[in-house]
Amino acid sequence: MQFPPTPLLIFNLLILTLHLNPLPILSLSLCRNLCNGITVNYPFGLDDGCGALQYRKMLNCSATDLFFQTPSGNYKVQSIDYDKNTMTIYDPAMSTCSILQPHHDFLMTDIQYAIIPPSPDTVFVLLNCSIDSPVLNHYRSLCFNFSGHSCDELYSPCNAFRVFHLFSNSSPPCCFTGYNTVKFMSMNILDCSHYTSVYNTDSLKGIGPLDWTYGIKLSFSVPDTGCERCVKSGGTCGFDTETEGMLCLCSSYMNSTRECAAGSFTVGGAPSHTPSTSFQTLVLALGALLSMILL
Template sequence: MTIIPHLALTHKHFLLLILVALQALPPSVVAAAIALSPCRTSCGAIAIKYPFGVDDGCGAPQFRRMLNCNATDLFFVSPSGNYKVQSIDYDKQKVVVYDPAMSTCSILQPHHDFVLTDIQSAIIPPSSDTVFALLNCSIDSPVLNHYKNLCFNFSDHSCDELYTACNAFRVFHFLTNSSPPCCFTGYDTVKFMSMNILDCTHYTTVLNTDGLRGIGPLDWVYGIKLSYTIPDTGCGRCTQSGGVCGFDTETEGMLCLCSPSSNSTRQCGENLRINTSHTLKL
């Protein structure tokens, strides 16, 4: 009598057998059979689309690890901290973030620097209609002396408005019985000079400044609007084939992610391969 050995298939072996079977099928059949997206498409109420990704290997490699998603909220990650993402406008290529540690018209908080990496400064800097208001500056501040050309009034607003209209900033007026110097400036100023160098004790940021003429500080929108550019990697061809644009986590070369276990270099259904090292966790 022939005795057939007992085959104990583990979960890992079972998945490997499936992968071997899938490799024998035409790519179009595999793409249709495995339609699950390998990348999360939202974080809370905010949609996650290219060039962003919250899972490593998703989106464009230039934006790798810039966004972090916890249970309910999305954050923009920079060297100076995590900034809660309020919204992403994919048509206008704008991201609005808010710093919970920043001073506003209603709350005064210890200052800290807003810092981006060199890559972030190049591909997702604050937009031109985001103004940094440097408050309670020393008379020796560089922006009031050698670099005073960096300060400007936006939409006919002045520093005095902040000191008189905002409860949080009135303390500076009370301490000196006057309005201490301040400066409305752009991101490039704080990019190259820290708050200590600027010799200003606090800052706040206001967005959509082009539309604030005649509107007082109590009704300004406080936050930072980031303006990003999308790298031209041929992502459209991938999405039209039903895939999700991503990249190899080791080489950062572009991949068209067709399922949790397969990807292609350009589009789904072409050059499709089973990937057991990066996208499938056994």
């Protein structure tokens, strides 16, 4: 005489199957890693909880551009080089050889300055300074030689800066300096009407300002938080937005402190895990057993 299967029996059989060999965990990409053609990898993150905690909310992805956010504004990210640990940004309110704009201070937070400061080969150029400017008097040591270039090179060939030469009938003082100068003294204190910035200055010797690379290059450091271990296990590095503790994001419903559990499956080229042959055999056997019970 056959007895109909009870729900409890079927449930127990399924639990036994899963206990013997758990189903693979599917880990979808929880963090966006692309913004308008620019790859965004660790330590940066576009979504809160992604990337390193120190870089939280530094990047903003709009419909058209990727921006680096500081207290003085949003600066368009031109590129990120993960091999050299550099990011190049551009100040849309900055004057260049071809456009003259009202002066604008560039200011970073203390944390930003500590972990992603302007690179040594980035030079800030203070333009149209008065003879009473601090950098021409008490702080004149803050100005330095920039690859053999002079103020005359800026005021003569550049259409945007030529106006300074016309008003004074001579070349007004300028100053080639580093970020520390503009960090501690605003443009009003410096008594210079405009500024521009160029990077890769080591390669600009003998090159006129029309061909300079305008912008700011930042050098970032990568926190040693064990991210490599997380990535190798198939996870994405992030942090808890409440406790701010490091997390290895493994799936939409499972996170780990350091690495994803064995058998995790990640979409997008990460190591995957498929059920073993013995597990498939067990499933078939249980299926046959259930069929016999239901007959």
